[in-house]
Amino acid sequence: MNNYINLIKNSYSGYWNYLKQELFFQNQWDNYFYGLIVISLLVWALEIVFPWRKKQSIFRKDFWLDIFYMFFNFFLLNLIILIALSNTVAQIFNDLLTSIGLSIYSFQLFDVDDLPKWLGLLIFFLVSDFVQWNTHRLLHRIPFLWNFHKIHHSVKEMGFAAHLRYHWMEPVVYKSLLYIPISIIGNYNAKDVSIVYFFAIIIGHLNHANLGWDYGIFKYIFNNPKMHIWHHAKQLPKHVRFGVNYGLTLSIWDYIFKTDYIPNSGKDIELGFTDDETFPEDFITQEMYPIFSRKRK
Template sequence: MDKYIDLIKNSYSGYWNYLKNEIIAINHWDNYFYGLIVISILVWILEIIFPWRKQQSIFRKDFWLDTFYMFFNFFLLNLIILIALSETASEFFNDILGFAGLSVSNFQLFDVDQLPLWLGLLIFFIVSDFTQWNTHRLLHRIPLLWNFHKVHHSVKEMGFAAHLRYHWMEPVVYKSLLYIPIAIIGGFDAQHVAIVHFFSITIGHLNHANLGWDYGRLKYLFNNPKMHIRHHAKKLPANVKYGVNYGLTLSLWDYLFNTNHVPYDGQDIELGFSGDEDFPKDFIQQELYPLKFKK
C-alpha cells in the first residue's frame, strides 16, 4: 500500500512540475499547453472567416463555459485526478500480471521500435481510434455512462471548444479501455505520441466548429463538421435508439459498421438530447448531475 501512496504523491508532484514547465517553456514543438491554444485560435479563425451558421455569434452560447472546460479537462483534470489514477492503475495491473509470472511485454504483438516510425504511428493511431470509437458507443448505450456523456451533448450551439466539454469521468472510461490495446503496442516516446495527439485534437476541433465542410471523398475516412453535427442532433432517426456517427477522428468505423447517418447537411438542426431543457447550465451542477440523476 505504501508503494501506491508514494506513487500517487510522485505523480502529483511530477505532473505539477511538468505543467509549470509547459507554461513557462515555449521552446519545444510538442508543448501541449501552447499547442492547444494555437490549434484553438486557428480553428476559431476559420469559424469567423467561413461561418456555416451565419446567425451564430462569434462568441456563441456557452463559449466561455466551453473554453473553461477545454483547459480544465486538458490540464487541471490531469493534475487533480487522471495522472495519479492512471499511474496507480498501471502499476496495479502490472502487479497482478507479476503474480501470474507475466508482464505487459508478454502481450506485445510486435516491437514498434523495429518498425518504420510512420508505420508504428499509423498502427497506434488506428488501434487507439477504433478503441475510442467503441468506447464512445458504450457512452451512449449504457445508462450510467450516458448520464456522464450528457454533459458533452448539452451543447446547444456548436463551436471548436465544445470538443472538450465533457464530464471528468469520460477520460477515466476512455483511458481504462484504451490501456490494454495500447500496452500491446507500446514503445512510443512522448514526442511521437504528441504527433498523433495534436492531429486528433485538430480534427476534433474542426468536427465541432461552425464550419460546413465534409472534405469531399475524404468524408468516408475522416470525421467532419457536417457528419458530427448529426451526432449532436436532438432528434434521432426513427430507426435509431442510441445515436449515430460515433467517430472521433475517423469516420471509417461508422461506414464500416453501419452507424453513419448524414441524410442532408443539418445546418440548422436542433442540438442536444431529450429533456435537456432541465439540464444544469453551470459547470459545478453539470459535474454533479450524474450523482443526482435517478432513472
C-alpha cells in the same frame, strides 16, 4: 501500500513540474498547453471567416463555459486526479500480472522500434481511434455512462471549444479501455505520439466548429463538421436507438459498421437530447449531475 502512496505523490509532483515546463516553454515540440491555444485560435478564426451558421454569434451560447471546460479537462483534471489515478491503476494491474508470473509485455505483439516510425505511429493511431470509437458507442448505450456523456451533448450551439466539454469520468473510461490495447502493440515515444494527439485535437476542434465542411472524398476517412453535427442532433432517426456517427477522428468506422447518418446538411438542426430543457447549465451542477440523477431515480 507505501509504493502506491509514493506513486500518487510522484504523479502529482511530476505532473506539476510538467505543467510548469509547458508554461515556461521548456517543452517545445510537444507543448500541449500552447499547442492547444494555437489550434483553438486558428480554428476559431476559420469559424469567424467561414461561418456555416451565419446568424450564430462569434461568442456563441456557452462559449466561455466551453473555454473553461477545455482547459480544465485538458490540464487541471490531470493535475487534480487523472494522472495519479491512471498511474496507480496501471501499477495495480501490472502488479496483479506479476503475481501470476506475467507482465504486460507478455502480451506485446511486436516491438515498435523494429518498425519504420511512420508505420508504428499509423498502427498506434488506428488502434487508439478504433478503441475510442467503440468506447464512444458504450457511452451512448450504457445508461450509467450516458449520464456522464450528457454533458457533452448539452451543447446547444456548436463551436470549436465544445470539443472538450465533457465530464471528468469520460477520460477515465477511455484511458482504462485503451490501456491494454496500446500496451499490446508496444511502447511509443511520447514526442512521436504527440503528433497523433495534435492531429486528433485539430480534427476534434474542426468537427465541432461552426464550419460547413465535409472534406470531399476524404469524408469517408475523416470525421468532419457536416457529419458530426448529426451526432449531436436532438432528434434521432426512427431506426436508431442510441446514436449515430460515433467517430472521433476517423469516420471510416461508422461507414464500415453502418452507424453513419447524414440525411442532409444538418446546418440548422436542433442540438441536444430528450428532456435537456431541465439539464443544468453551470459547470459545478453539470459535474454533479450523474450523482443527483441517480438519487432522483
